[in-house]
Amino acid sequence: MKINAQRLSQHFTQMSLIGKIGETGTCRPAHSPEEKQAFELAASWMQAAGMQTHIDNFGNLIGRLDGSKPELPVLMLGSHLDSQPYGGRFDGVAGVLCAIEAITTLVENGIKPERSIEIVSFADEEGWRFKKGLFGSKGILGMLEEGDLQRADKDGITREQALISFGCDPTKLKESEYAANSIYCFLELHIEQGPVLDWGNKPIGIVTGIAGPLWLTVKLKGMAGHTGSVPMPLRKDALLGAAKVIVGLNDIVTQVPGAPTVGTVATIDVFPASRNIIAEEVVFTLDLRDIDLERRNNYEKQVRDLISATAEQHQLTYEISVDTMSEPRYCAPWIKDIIRGECETLGVDAPELMSGPFHDALALSYACDYGMIFIRCKDGISHNPLEFSSDEDLALGTEILYGTVLKVLDKQ
Ligand SMILES: [Zn+2]
Numbered sequence: 001m002k003i004n005a006q007r008l009s010q011h012f013t014q015m016s017l018i019g020k021i022g023e024t025g026t027c028r029p030a031h032s033p034e035e036k037q038a039f040e041l042a043a044s045w046m047q048a049a050g051m052q053t054h055i056d057n058f059g060n061l062i063g064r065l066d067g068s069k070p071e072l073p074v075l076m077l078g079s080h081l082d083s084q085p086y087g088g089r090f091d092g093v094a095g096v097l098c099a100i101e102a103i104t105t106l107v108e109n110g111i112k113p114e115r116s117i118e119i120v121s122f123a124d125e126e127g128w129r130f131k132k133g134l135f136g137s138k139g140i141l142g143m144l145e146e147g148d149l150q151r152a153d154k155d156g157i158t159r160e161q162a163l164i165s166f167g168c169d170p171t172k173l174k175e176s177e178y179a180a181n182s183i184y185c186f187l188e189l190h191i192e193q194g195p196v197l198d199w200g201n202k203p204i205g206i207v208t209g210i211a212g213p214l215w216l217t218v219k220l221k222g223m224a225g226h227t228g229s230v231p232m233p234l235r236k237d238a239l240l241g242a243a244k245v246i247v248g249l250n251d252i253v254t255q256v257p258g259a260p261t262v263g264t265v266a267t268i269d270v271f272p273a274s275r276n277i278i279a280e281e282v283v284f285t286l287d288l289r290d291i292d293l294e295r296r297n298n299y300e301k302q303v304r305d306l307i308s309a310t311a312e313q314h315q316l317t318y319e320i321s322v323d324t325m326s327e328p329r330y331c332a333p334w335i336k337d338i339i340r341g342e343c344e345t346l347g348v349d350a351p352e353l354m355s356g357p358f359h360d361a362l363a364l365s366y367a368c369d370y371g372m373i374f375i376r377c378k379d380g381i382s383h384n385p386l387e388f389s390s391d392e393d394l395a396l397g398t399e400i401l402y403g404t405v406l407k408v409l410d411k412q
Helices: 005-016 034-047 093-108 135-139 158-167 171-174 196-200 237-255 293-313 332-347 360-364 391-410
Strands: 052-055 062-067 074-079 117-121 182-190 204-210 215-219 262-264 270-271 281-289 317-325 352-355 369-375
Touching: 005 034, 005 093, 005 158, 005 352, 005 391, 034 093, 034 117, 034 281, 034 360, 062 093, 062 360, 074 093, 074 360, 074 391, 093 182, 093 391, 135 360, 158 171, 158 215, 182 332, 182 360, 182 391, 196 204, 204 332, 215 237, 237 262, 237 270, 237 293, 262 352, 281 293, 281 391, 293 317, 332 391, 360 369
Parallel strands: 074 117, 074 182, 182 369, 204 352
Antiparallel strands: 052 062, 062 117, 204 369, 215 281, 215 317, 262 281, 270 281
16 A cells, blocks of 8 residues: 555544544534544654645635645645534544645655645534535635525524634635636545445445435425324325325335435424314425436426325315425546446445435535545445445555546646
8 A cells, every 4th residue: 555554544643632522432523623633643744744824704614725836726625623512533533634644645756746735624514513515615615605604503693703712703704715727637436325325245335426415395285183083085294294205105116226316304393283173284395306307307297196095085185395405416427437436446346335324525616627435334324323335445545546646647
């Protein structure tokens, strides 16, 4: 291996001490003193590799290694160092620390690229503090929305106030934006956060794309009545209708064996929620994801038809509202090819898989080509102190990332 696996492992250990909860947990909220401390530690490693570092006005940590032709669009790598409130040691951290190790190796090998390289730890990827994620990565691309700075956390602190306490100047966000075409491509290494690689006993995965979710809210309305007296054929039971739709959704998304489609109903509100009143109104959320947009659209139609047919059968009325409709964002084939080539060189059999969760790369995909490397995580557990990826897998992923960086730099 060209990268220094021991140094990489030490960096993970040191980083895990910041915002540590329990034995293996992490709590590093966005724009918090803990995140600042994590930035200082990561910046010290970037500086040791000869990178210049600064924190921009979105609260992103940026390390830059100037190339001999700094006017060329930059090669950007990164992920995030903020964590869930009850999170693990690897989500986001892997993408920053493995990138630092890859670039440190490049510098130690005396490679002087023409293209400048930047490593970014994006601010507030997780999104729980202000209930909206990808703040830093959307920010640098000018993709923030009205009111984003006024969103408040549970203590009433707004994003704007949090940024000011972090040392940022929210009146100068424009100065921290990247001009169009100033980023050549973006590489993100991330733990899978799902069980596919671990079940398949594969250390590394090549990401095909990030499946944008379709989020619907479905409301079914029937008629309340006494559960002891209204005969079955005369009922308008909204919860029974919802149950059929939930089961039907599961059938729809599992039509094609082995396909990555996922469909979930995870919240349900019942009115009036009394054990002896037939449910009059049921509202539930529906989450449908697929990397194949045509299939997702087809399944959406099947779900809508099912809701309509179920409503008719049980004499219900219904409303469907669309909360989010994101399109899948595909990794650049040329970057996937490079990653696959690096895996083959190292004798790693890396399957392709889609990312169900979103990552900073989703925002970057609107500005440049991107590629992602997934690292196996034990039992697919993430957003949990039990989250675990082995030193060996992380080192292997970093070696592949390093080789990918070299090939991307060679490509002009
Ligand atoms: Zn993450």
